[in-house]
Amino acid sequence: MQIGIVGAGKIGATLARKLSATGHKVLIANSRGPETTEETAAAAGAVAAAAGEVVRRSQVVIVSIPFNAIPRLKNHFTEIDDSVVVIDTSNYFPFRDGNPEGLADSETESHWVSTQLGHPVVKAWNSILAGSLTTKGLPKGAVARIALPVSGDDVTSRETAMELVEATGFDAIDAGSLDESWRQEPGNPAYCTDLSAKDVELALQRANRTTATKKRDLLAERVFAARDRYTDEDILSLGRRIYNLAPDDDELCG
Template identity: 40%
Template structure:
C-alpha cells in the first residue's frame, strides 16, 4: 500500500488522511507546529506525526495542503531528498485575501506553476477542486451515476495515471486535465471548481474555461466565499 506524506494537517490534509488510513496507507503528516501537536490527530485518524522533512520523503505521494502563501515559508531545499519517483501533489488555491498578493500569480502564472517553481520540483495539481468534507463523505464505487470527478493537471503522464488510481481508491473519477501550464482551467471560480461535477461535466467545464478570465473567475470565487462566510455568521447569530 501507499506511503503518503501530507504537509498540512488542516481541512484538506486531514480529509485525505481520513480516507487513506482505512485503506491501509501509511500517512505521515506534518504541520507548522511540529509532530507533538499532532498527537490527537494520530490517535483519532491513525496518521504518523512527523516533521515536514520526513513528510517530504514519503515513498509514493507527497501532498502539499497548506495555504498558498505558506509554500514560500517551507524550508529551502525541502524536496531535495524526496525520492525521484515520489509524486508531489499540490492541493493549493491562491486566495489573495488569505495569501496576500503574489506578483507572479497576479501577472497570470497558474497557482501550481508557482508552487512547482518555489519548491523546485514538478507537481500535479489535484484535490484543489473538491471540498474537504466531500473527500470524506462524497466518494462512491466506480460506475455510480454522478460520481464526482477530481481533475489532475501536470506534465508527467505516468504520475498522472498513478494519481488517477489514488482518486479511484478514494471513490472519485480521476481525470487527466492536461499540462500544468493549463491548470488555470481548474483554479478558483472556474466552472469545475468545487461543484462536484461528474467526469463528462468536468471535461466540458475544463474545456470551457478561458485563460483571459482567470482573474475574473478568482474574484467571483472570492465573492462567493465572502457571501458564504457572512451567511454562516448570520446563522450563528440568529
C-alpha cells in the first residue's frame, strides 16, 4: 500500500519505520520541507516529500502533527479522492494546544480534525505513548501484546486502519464510529495505559465523559510539573493510577 505520513516526529517516524518494514511504501513529511527530513525518512526506509505531495500520492494518509497545527493542512486535502483513508493520531491538551476555534462545538477531538481537513478520519495510535509504540510491539498471538482502539465511521476505512495497527505490532480493537472516539481520548482508561485486548474493551466501556477532562488535566499537570524527569514508564504508571487501573494504589482522581 502507498502510505503517506504527515509529521516526522516521535509517532510519525516510528510508524514510518514499522510500516516500511512490513512492505508498505511510505512517504513522509514534516513542516519544513523534504530536505530537512531526508535523514529521518532514510532511517525509516521511507521517502521524504513535501506534505502536499504526501497527501496527493497516498492511499492512506496518517496525520501525526500537533493538534493545534492541523488546520494548516486543510489545503492539502481539498482535492483528494473520497477513497483515501485518513488516520488521525492526535490528542488535545489545552495547556499545550490552547483553544482552537470550533473545538468546543465538536462532538469529539477527531470530529474537529475531520472538519479541519474536510475529509472523514479514523482515529488510531493516539492511545499509545511514543516509547511503547517504539519498543513494545509484538507478533500477533503473543500473550503480552498491547491492544489499541480504532474508531471511525466508514467500515472499510476502519478495517484498513486496523490492519495497519496490527502491522505495527498491536492488537486492533474495533471501537466503533467516530461518535464513540471520545472513549479513547486522554482522560479515559484506554488512553496510554498499555492494556491487553480484553482490558481495552473493558476500559472503553468504563470511559466516562464527566470525569475525563479532570483526569486528562491532572495527568498533564503532573507530567508538565515533572518536566523531563518523567520517563514513559512514569507517565504510564501515573495514568494507571489516575484511571484507577492499579488496584494497590490510592485513586488519584475521583
